[in-house]
Amino acid sequence: xxxxxxxxxxxxxxxxxxxxxxxxxxxxxxxxxxxxxxxxxxxxxxxxxxxxxxxxxxxxxxxxxxxxxxxxxxxxxxxxxxxxxxxxxxxxxxxxxxxxxxxxxxxxxxxxxxxxxxxxxxxxxxxxxxxxxxxxxxxxxxxxxxxxxxxxxxxxxxxxxxxxxxxxxxxxxxxxxxxxxxxxxxxxxxxxxxxxxxxxxxxxxxxxxxxxxxxxxxxxxxxxxxxxxx
Amino acid sequence: xxxxxxxxxxxxxxxxxxxxxxxxxxxxxxxxxxxxxxxxxxxxxxxxxxxxxxxxxxxxxxxxxxxxxxxxxxxxxxxxxxxxxxxxxxxxxxxxxxxxxxxxxxxxxxxxxxxxxxxxxxxxxxxxxxxxxxxxxxxxxxxxxxxxxxxxxxxxxxxxxxxxxxxxxxxxxxxxxxxxxxxxxxxxxxxxxxxxxxxxxxxxxxxxxxxxxxxxxxxxxxxxx
Numbered sequence: 532x533x534x535x536x537x538x539x540x541x542x543x544x545x546x547x548x549x550x551x552x553x554x555x556x557x558x559x560x561x562x563x564x565x566x567x568x569x570x571x572x573x574x575x576x577x578x579x580x581x582x583x584x585x586x587x588x589x590x591x592x593x594x595x596x597x598x599x600x601x602x603x604x605x606x607x608x609x610x611x612x613x614x615x616x617x618x619x620x621x622x623x624x625x626x627x628x629x630x631x632x633x634x635x636x637x638x639x640x641x642x643x644x645x646x647x648x649x650x651x652x653x654x655x656x657x658x659x660x661x662x663x664x665x666x667x668x669x670x671x672x673x674x675x676x677x678x679x680x681x682x683x684x685x686x687x688x689x690x691x692x693x694x695x696x697x698x699x700x701x702x703x704x705x706x707x708x709x710x711x712x713x714x715x716x717x718x719x720x721x722x723x724x725x726x727x728x729x730x731x732x733x734x735x736x737x738x739x740x741x742x743x744x745x746x747x748x749x750x751x752x753x754x755x756x757x758x759x760x761x
Numbered sequence: 762x763x764x765x766x767x768x769x770x771x772x773x774x775x776x777x778x779x780x781x782x783x784x785x786x787x788x789x790x791x792x793x794x795x796x797x798x799x800x801x802x803x804x805x806x807x808x809x810x811x812x813x814x815x816x817x818x819x820x821x822x823x824x825x826x827x828x829x830x831x832x833x834x835x836x837x838x839x840x841x842x843x844x845x846x847x848x849x850x851x852x853x854x855x856x857x858x859x860x861x862x863x864x865x866x867x868x869x870x871x872x873x874x875x876x877x878x879x880x881x882x883x884x885x886x887x888x889x890x891x892x893x894x895x896x897x898x899x900x901x902x903x904x905x906x907x908x909x910x911x912x913x914x915x916x917x918x919x920x921x922x923x924x925x926x927x928x929x930x931x932x933x934x935x936x937x938x939x940x941x942x943x944x945x946x947x948x949x950x951x952x953x954x955x956x957x958x959x960x961x962x963x964x965x966x967x968x969x970x971x972x973x974x975x976x977x978x979x980x981x982x983x984x985x986x
Binding site: 655656658693697 | 909912913916917919920921922923925926929930933934936937940941944960961964967968971972975979982983985
């Protein structure tokens with residue numbers, strides 16, 4: 532590892548720490564309490580950026596899959612897997628924070644509303660992507676399989692979205708009343724701080740996961756060379 | 762060799778080996794029958810409106826039974842490296858995929874027809890007036906299922922505990938297919954026309970096109986050693 536990349540990494544994590552503190556301050560002390568929902572609405576500042584992060588992650592998974600099949604460089608496989616893991620993490624945050632908010636706001640933990648259902652199916656899709664790794668032995672085989680599953684999963688996302696929309700019989704409302712459409716203007720700075728924090732958190736976690744995967748690959752290369760000698 | 766003829770030859774080979782034992786078809790049908798019986802105890806068919814229940818029961822039973830047959834479609838190819846022989850044949854890889862898809866589709870259609878017949882008996886409804894509509898729904902959904910299933914079975918056949926993996930991969934991706942199937946079956950069973958379920962059928966056709974195209978393009982990557 533070069534000194535510049537080490538310094539870059541340190542800067543990234545330092546910036547992330549500062550941003551997190553600023554975002555937390557903004558969420559709990561600066562943003563006004565929502566008129567109807569009260570403090571419970573503050574969970575939105577974690578919910579919304581996680582949702583965006585999770586969608587972005589799954590686009591990265593698909594892109595990395597295409598890039599891997601085109602170039603056969605394991606770097607892309609590591610990126611795909613890292614993005615999927617962080618994506619599943621963010622998706623889980625969405626699925627946990629949603630019901631915590633929904634219970635006081637809607638009176639139920641869960642409802643089969645279109646966006647909730649789509650997110651849950653998305654979560655299932657990407658957990659199944661991660662499962663591929665548990666069932667295959669060879670690295671190249673796993674990478675090819677994961678790339679194919681990642682691409683198919685991404686193709687499935689719009690179909691899931693449309694079918695669930697029709698099933699609920701709602702016209703798609705991207706920014707519904709319950710979410711940002713109802714935000715008062717003085718809530719927006721907090722939203723932006725949180726978005727920036729989550730973007731940086733996403734980059735940092737994916738970077739970390741990639742470097743772990745690279746180390747794992749290097750170790751198994753070494754093991755292979757050792758076993759060939761012995 | 763003519764491309765379509767190649768597709769047909771691969772499908773014929775699969776179907777021929779199936780008719781020697783009827784192993785896949787019989788295990789699939791037995792599973793479907795068992796699931797229907799279990800549903801009867803779980804839901805008590807006699808106490809509910811048939812149209813409300815039958816569609817849901819049908820579209821849980823069919824995909825679960827289908828996964829069983831799909832997994833086996835590549836098992837034979839893995840034994841004794843038979844897939845190498847197939848890949849060495851003067852055929853385009855996509856022709857192998859489409860041939861496999863075709864034989865799987867035919868198996869799923871037989872499963873669909875027999876399960877429909879069985880549920881007509883169990884749920885006590887008249888199959889004749891709704892047969893054409895339901896047949897179309899089964900055909901369109903079986904195509905999407907076979908397209909995805911053939912691709913994922915290629916992948917799972919070389920994995921450890923591949924059958925488990927195939928369930929984990931196929932069922933989440935197939936959720937929109939199953940949803941569309943249930944949504945088109947319920948009105949049809951209630952006696953309404955095909956016009957009412959047209960959007961769902963169109964969505965299913967779109968999925969068929971997407972998944973088959975993706976399968977044709979991606980299959981080659983999964984057969985490499």
